[in-house]
Amino acid sequence: MTTVIMRTTARVIVPIVLVVAISLFIEGHNLPGGGFIGGVLTTTAFAIIYMAFGLDFLERGILGRDVDPGKEPSRDRVVVAYRRLFAYGFAIAVASGLAPLLYDQPFLSQTFVILEGIPIYDHLEVASALAFDFGVYCVVVGGLLTILSVVGAE
C-alpha cells in the first residue's frame, strides 16, 4: 500500500489527525471527546503511518536505527516503548485514583478548580479527572499500538 498517493496523503493528514486527537482529549470534559477517543484517534494516525511507510519506518526514520531483521517483534524497541507507555498509563490512572486517599477521600474521587484571569483563555477549568483521563489515553494508545505493531509485524 505504500503508493505515492498514500504517502503524500499521509504526510498531510497525519499531523491533522494528531492535533484533532489531542484536542479531543483535552476538551473531552466539556465537549465530545475524552481519553479513550483521543487515544484511538492517535492510534489511527500511527496506523496510517504504518500503512503508508511500513512498520519499520518509525524505528528507522525517526529513531534513526537500523532494524535488526532477526529480532522478535515483541523485543522491538518501538514495541518496548509502547509496552512501557501502557504500563505508565495504567500507573498514572491508578496513582490519580490513589491521590484522593491522601485527602481522606474515597479511591478515584475527582475534583476541579476554575482559574480566572488567565491570558488568552481568561477562564480555565482544571479538572483532576484530566490526570485519570491521561492515564486512559496512554493505556489506549500503548495497548492498541502494541497490538497493532505486533500483529502487523507478523
Place this chain on the structure above:
Amino acid sequence: MSPDQAVIVAAVALPFAAAALTPFVFRILGEETGIVGVLVALSSFALLLTQYGAEGTVALQWIPSLDIALRFYVDGWALLFALLASGIGALVFAYSPAYMHGQSGLVRYYAAMLAFMGSIVGVALASDLIAIFLFWELTSLCSFVLIGFYTADDSSQYAARMAMLITVGGGLFLLVGLLLLSVMAGDVVGPASAFDLAAMLENSDAMQSALRDRGLFVPVMGLLAIGAATKSAQVPLHFWLPNAMAAPTPVSAFLHSATMVKVGVYFVGRVRPMFLGSEWLLLFVTLGLTTMTVCAIMAVAATDIKELLAYSTASHLGLMIAGFGFTSVYGAEAGVFHLFNHALFKAPLFLVAGIIAHETGTRQIDSLGGLRRDLPVTAAITTIVALSMAGIPPFNGFYSKELLYEAAVEASHHHDIGALGRLYPAVAVFGSIFTVLYSLRFLSLFFGDRPDELGPVQSPPLTMLVPPALLALLAAVVSVDPQLAVDAIVQSGLEATAIDPHEMHVGIPTSYSLPVGMSAVTIGVGLAAFPFYGRLNGSIRAISRAVPQIRPNWWYDAIVDGLTDEGRWLADRVHNGLLRTYATWTLSGTCVLALVGFVAAGAIEPAELGVEATLSIALVLLVAATGALAVALSDSHVAGVLTLSILGFMIAIFYILASSPDLALTQLVVETLVLLIFLLVIEEIPESYAIGLRRSIRDVVLSLAVGTTAFVTVLVTTSARPGGSTYIARQFAERAVPEGGGSNIVNVTLVDFRGFDTLGELVVIALAAISILTLIVMRGSGDGGLIDTRAGNELLDNESSDDERLEGGLSEENPLEGGPSGTPPDGGNSDDADTGIEGGDTQ
C-alpha cells in the same frame, strides 16, 4: 478499657510489612533472617499484650459506600488466639535458622511464614465479615506456599494442592454463610453494621430468632460449619492435614499445633453464642467426637512420627470442636482451655519431632528408640508434653479433657438427646484411649532399646532446644497450677464464647464423680493396651489397605482424577485451539444466558413495535442493512471489510442523528482503526477457502441466534424504560456540572462518577495487549514447543522418581514413605503437560 487502634493495626500489619521486606533483610542477614522474624513476632506479641484486658472495636474506613470497614474486635478470646499465634510464631522463628540451615528458598520461607502469622493474627482480631474472609483465605494461601515448600518434591506439591483445594473450597462455603449472615444482620442490627460480627454477637438472641424466622438458621450454621471443618480438618475432610506434614517441620509446628488449623475452632467458638441450640449440639458434638476418634485411631496406625502428630492434631481439634458443641458452660471451658493447652503441648512435640528427624535422619517410628541417652534434654521435654497430650493427671491436657467429659456427662443429664446421651461419653472415652496409646508410643521413642541400625546421634543446637523447652516449661507451670492460666487468659476467653459464663475453677479432682471414673477407665485401658500397640498398628493398617474406600484420601484422588479426565474431555471440545470453536462457544453461551435470563425474569412480553423513525434515520438504517447483506455475499476479503465498514459508518451516522455525538465519534474512530488494521493484516489471510455444509449451517444458526439475542435485548431494555429519563440518567445530568465540573455528561460519568468502571476497562485493554504479546512470543518460540515441553516434563518426572528411590524415604524430602494414608498416587500429576493446545490454528 477500650483497645488502642494504632496498636492493634500495628500488631496485624507488622508481619505483613516484614514479609514484604524479607528479600532485602535476607540479603543482609542471610540464614539469620529468622532473628528478624523473632523480633517481629515478639513485637506483635508485646503490642497485643498491652491490650490485655481491653474489650471493644476499632475500625478503619475501607469501603464506606458498603459499610465495610477494617474492623478489629478485641476481647479475651481474640487476644488468647492472637497471643498464641505470635508467641509460638516467635519460638518457631527462633527454631528455624538451625533447622532450615543450608536449604534454598529461605526468602520464600520467611516471607510466607511472616505473612502466615500476620493473617492468623488478622483472623483472630478481625470482626468485619469481609476482613475475616480475606484473612481466612490468606492463611490458606500462605499455607499452600509453605506446605509446597519443597518445590521439587511431588508429594509436597500434591499435599499443598490438596490443602489449598480443601481449605479454599471450604472458605467459599464460609463466604456464602457470611454473606447470608450479613443480609440478616442488615435487618437486625441495622445496615450500618451489616458486616460487623461484633455487633451481631451483641444481639445474638435477635440474630438467632431472625435466622430461625427465615429458615436460614440451619443453612447458615451448616455453611459456617463446613468452612470451619475444612480449615480445622474435621472428618471427612481431615485428610489434608496429615498430608500437610510434607511441609518443613517448623511450619508443621506452627500450622498444625498453634494456629492455622485452629482458625476453624476459633471461629466456631466465636460464633457459638449466636447459634447455640440443640442443632448446634447435634452437629458439632457429632462432628467433633467422630473426628477425635477416627483421627486418634489413624494416629495409632501411623509409621512416621510427624504423621502420628498430624493425626493427633486432627483428633485434638475434634476434641475442641466437640467441646464447643456442648451447649453447657463446661463445653466452652473445654474448648477454650484445650485450645490453649493443645498449643502448649503440640508445638513442642512437633519441634521435638524436628529435632529427632534432624539429628537421626529418619522419621520412621519403628527405626527409632532409646533416644534418652543421646538427647536427654529433649527426652525431658517430651515426657512433660507427651503425658500432657495423653491427658495423664496432673499434666495440663488432663484438665481440659476432664472438662470435655464433664460436658458430655452434663449433656446426657440435662438435654433430651436420647441414646446419644450415652453414646457421646462412651465415644469420648473410646477416642481418648487411643490418645493415651499414641502419646505413650511417641514417648517410648526415648525409652526402651536403641535399634542397632540407628547411627550416631548428635545433640541439637541450642536454638532448636530452647523453643520447645520454653513451651514445655509453660506446660509444666500450667500443669502444676492450672488456675494460673485460667485466671490469666482462659476465663476471659470463656466469657466471649459462652452465653452463661461463670467463675471457672480447675484442679485435680478430690472426690469421685462420673468424669473422674471415665478418666480412670481411659488411662487404665490405655496402659493395659499399650503392650499390644504393634498388633493394633498392624491390624488398622491392614484394614485400611484392604478397603481403600474407607480412606477419604482415596475419594479425593478418585474425584480429582475423575475431574481431570472430564476436564481433558471438555478441553478437547471447548478449548481445542481453533478460533472458530472459541467463538462458537462464547457466542452461543452468551446468547443462551441472555435469552434464558430474559425468560426467567419474565421480561419478554409481546410489545408493540412503535416505529417512530424519521426519514433520515430510516434511510441510514436501510443503507446499513444493505451493507450487512453485502458483507455476507462478498466473495473477497477486501470487499467484505469495505462493506462491513459501510455498515459501521452508517451506525455512526445513526448515532449522530440520535444526538449522541460521543458514541458517534467513538464509533467512527474505532471503525476507521479496525478498517486500517484489517487492511494491514489482510495479505496474511488466505484468499478464500471452502467450508463444509455442516460448518456453514452451524455458522448460519449461530449468527441468527446472535442477531436474535441482540434484537431481543434492545427491545427488552428499551421497552422496560419508564417514561422519560430514568432516575440515574437525571442524576447524572443534574450533577455533572456542579460535581464533575464538565458539561460533557458522558465523559464526566466515565472519569468522575464511574471511574472504577473505566479503570476496569483499562485493565481489559492492558490485558488484551499483554495476551497478544504473549501469544505471539509463545508462537515465536517454535512450532515444536509443545512437544518439547512434554518431553522435558517426562524427563523431569523420571528424574524426580529416581531421586525418590535414592532417598529411600529417610529424609525430609520424602516424608510420606510407607504411610498408610498419605501416600500420593504417582500418576496424580504426571500427565499435567498433556493439556497443551493441539491441532494448531489451521483454517
